[in-house]
Amino acid sequence: MTPDLVAELMRQLMREAMILAAPLLVAAAALSFVLSLVQTLTSLQDQSLTTVPRLAAIALILLVGMPWFLERMAAYTRLLLGDLHRYLG
DSSP, rough: OHHHHHHHHHHHHHHHHHHHHHHHHHHHHHHHHHHHHHHHHHTTTOOOHHHHHHHHHHHHHHHHHHHHHHHHHHHHHHHHHHHHHHHHH
């Protein structure tokens, strides 16, 4: 396995990881912003006010998006296993 091939595999892996994590991170960031704004406007400083909705939103996104997440990971795995001969020698 050449260093170029390892770098290419790592680039593909990082790309897939970013694509899979993006919906969760964007939703958590947007919800945190909205909840922060609500907390500031209402002067509520309860920590559970931000934690519980954020966890619920992430759980809902994971539940709804699970077929897409699994299909994306399965496609990446099939790609890796399909090119296995290239990586071994």
